[in-house]
Each structure stands twice: as C-alpha cells, then as structure tokens.
Amino acid sequence: MTEGEARKRVLILGTGTAGIRAALELNKTSARVCGLEVTLVDHREYHHPLPFIWHVVSGSLEPRRIVFPLPVLLGKGGREGAVEFRRGRVENIDVDRKVVSIDNGELEWDYLVVALGSTTNYFGMADAEENSLPFRSLGDAVSIHNQILDNYEAASRERDEERQRELLTFVVVGGGPSGIELAAAMQDFMSKALARKHSALAPKARLLLVEAQEALLSGFRPKMSELAMRRLRARGIHLLLGTRITGIRPGGIETADGQTIPSRAVIWAAGVKPVPSVASLPFQKAKDGRVLVNQYLEVPDAPGVYVIGDCAYLLQRGGSRPYPPTHQVAERQGPACARNIMNAMGGKGQRAFRYRFKGQVIYMGRNLAVVELGDLVFDGFTAALLRRVFYLWRFVSYLGLPTELRRKLGAVRKWIPAYFYRRNTAYLHE
DSSP states (O other): OOTTOOOEEEEEEOOSHHHHHHHHHHHHHGGGSTTEEEEEEESSSEEOOGGGTHHHHTTSSOGGGGOEEHHHHHOOTTSOOSEEEEEOOEEEEETTTTEEEETTEEEEOSEEEEOOOEEEOOTTOHHHHHHSEEOSSHHHHHHHHHHHHHHHHHHHHOOOHHHHHHHTEEEEEOOSHHHHHHHHHHHHIIIIIHHHHTTTTGGGOEEEEEESSSSSSTTSOHHHHHHHHHHHHHTTOEEEETOOEEEEETTEEEETTSOEEEOSEEEEOSOEEEOHHHHTSSSOBOTTSOEEOOTTSBOTTSTTEEEOGGGEEOBOTTSSSBOOSOHHHHHHHHHHHHHHHHHHHTTOOOOOOOOOOOOEEEEEETTEEEEEETTEEEOSHHHHHHHHHHHHHHHHTTTSTTTTHHHHHHHHHHHHHHHTTOOOOSOOOO
8 A cells, every 4th residue: 555545444243144255255356455454353263154053953063064264264375365353242333433342442444344143032031041042153053952962861860750751842932944944953863863872762752843923934935834834743843833932941931821831941043133232323223123224235324334134124126025134135245235335435336235035945854845946835855855955055155165165075074974864962062
C-alpha cells in the first residue's frame, strides 16, 4: 500500500457457514484490492459444517473428521492469506464508533459483516435450558452421543425396572428437519450398534419425537410430512404430535395435556434465535429477533454493516416469506455479501441477493430418505440412493473440492463400515 492510499478494513464476526464463505470469497479477490485488511473473529479456531453433525451422534463419524482448522482454510500453499483470524468472543458491537469489543481487545472496521449465527430457542422455558441437551454444534453432538452411552451403561447396572425405563427413554423435542434427522440417527445407533453391545436392554429402549404442531415438517408440503411420519413410525419411533411441553425436569417432561413422561435424556431441537450480541444491536428487527436487511444484505440505516446467515431477515422475491435460517441460504449469502462489499469499495453497484430453494433431502435411516425436489416429493429406494450420492458429493465438495481433501476422504472411508452399523460405541471428545 502506497502513501495516501487508505486501508479498507473488513471485520467478519462468526466462522459459521455464512461467515467462512464470506471470508473465503474475500480471500480469493483480495489481490485486486490494494490495502484490503480482512479480520475474521470467533471464539473457536475451527469451522465445522452443521449438516453433518448428526453423524457424530450416531457414531458413524469421529468429530475430527468434520473439523476444518481456520489457518488451513485461510492460508494456501504455505503463504498467509488476506484474511487474518483473531480468536475472541464478541461482547459488544458499537455501531456509532465502528468498534467491536471482544474479550481480549477492540477491533475497528470500515465494513462489518455480522454472521454470528443462532442459538437454541427455549421459548422462555428456563427448566428446558437447564435440563435438556441442545443440538446446535459439534460439541452438542458429542455430548448427545456420550449421554446415550452413559444411559445405557447406567441401565445395564440398574436393578430397578422403573429407573431402567427412565434411563432408556430418549426424547427429542422438535419435528423440523434437524429433529427428524437426529431422531433417525439416534434410532440407528440404539437399534443396531448398541443393541449388539447391550442385547438384554434392546427391547426396553425407546425413542420419542415430540412436536407441538399436529404434523412434522411445518412449512413443507403435506406429502413430505406424511411420508416422514410414516417412515419414522415404521422404524419404531414414537411420535407425540400436537403435544406442547410445559416443563422439563431432571426426571422427564411434562406436557400441556397432563402427561408426565419419565426420561433421563431430553434433547431440544425445537427452534433457534439470534445470539444475544445480535439481539442487542440498535437495528430494526423482525418478530423472531433477526435483523432486517435490504436486498443487498445491508442494514438500511447503517451503510457498511451487513448481516447474513441465521441473523438476517430478508423477504424473498414477491415479499411473502422471509428466507429461512438454514444452511442452504447461509452458504449463498456469504459469497454474495463479500462481492457486494468489494463492489461498494470500488464504487460499483451492489447486486440484490436472490436464491431459489433447490429442494430438501431428509435422512430417515440407513436406506430411508424423504426428498423434495422441485415439485416432486418421494421416498423409497430412489430417495435413499439420491441421499447417499448427494451427501457424499456435498461433503467432498464442501468449501471447494481441494479444501482439506485428505480429511474429507478419510471421513468417507469411515462412512463405509458405518453403513453396515459398525458404529463407534466409545466415548468421544470434541
């Protein structure tokens, strides 16, 4: 940078899908912008793809197989990339001063990207937060896997039948895609891998999926819901639909219709909300707490501040519904945001974000899936085959085909024996 040329400081908060995509896009284009300084901030030094964490719960993948170290992602060929990583936890965002406070200092910006993701929404139920396990991160997946093992080990030593039933009753709260895939993965793990290890306990183990709505997959086509319910019931998963939970105690759940269901393992996958640092921002927000952004992913009243991923509320074309806080959307908003920042720096017009929903593949079991593809909704052999091909390609090509290819191929090699229920029944560490 020559004398007189101003620095252009971009600060990205969060290394989730949207944040890392924005950082990688800026890394690629940095050579064209003199004086560009990009800082990526998070309390973790790695990135992990959320759509694959349920494989950790079922013992079909070790956590290290889906952990991508940030130094490897941000620097290529031994050289440092344009993006500098700063480890820290975001404590405050001062929009007027253009300063972000983290637990070990302050950072200034000219362009700010808020991609802090979301956290579990307990809908004001303090006892749910205290007495259930969330399912939002790799660490959560490890905790759930280990909790299942703890319960089986304790049940194998328990002589009281009522206590044993509590230990072997597992409850998943939330009938969206995450809750369904988690329940299916847990059923795989329990009914095959753990049934071999604890054969005497297998008939006593049961899994419940609780949903407040009258059907699963709210917001999807009715046929998706019908197929999902049919498949899950056929697998022995008990569905409690139209069931609102009013309390979660250390020994089980209580419902609005007066039921008390004993359980020593309740997993909450019933919703998400923006993290507290986003909730405190002085911007206009939607009812769900997400920050309202314009078609360029920029906050209307704060030029140079972009909000993407689960934090952002943007109406789809036609203005009827917002983009959902999903991995699919975050994957595309990251690069779109980075390109708009580059255009803004160069005095060029920004491009409106547009994304058309491609479809959904929901895991139901080893040879089971429900697929929504365009106007088609189907299950059966074709859906299961499509799911396998789709997941393998999606993982191997994640963040670009060459990125950590050796790590990805190692994960694929582990998936092959896992298909035959040769799952890891040992305790895991993040």
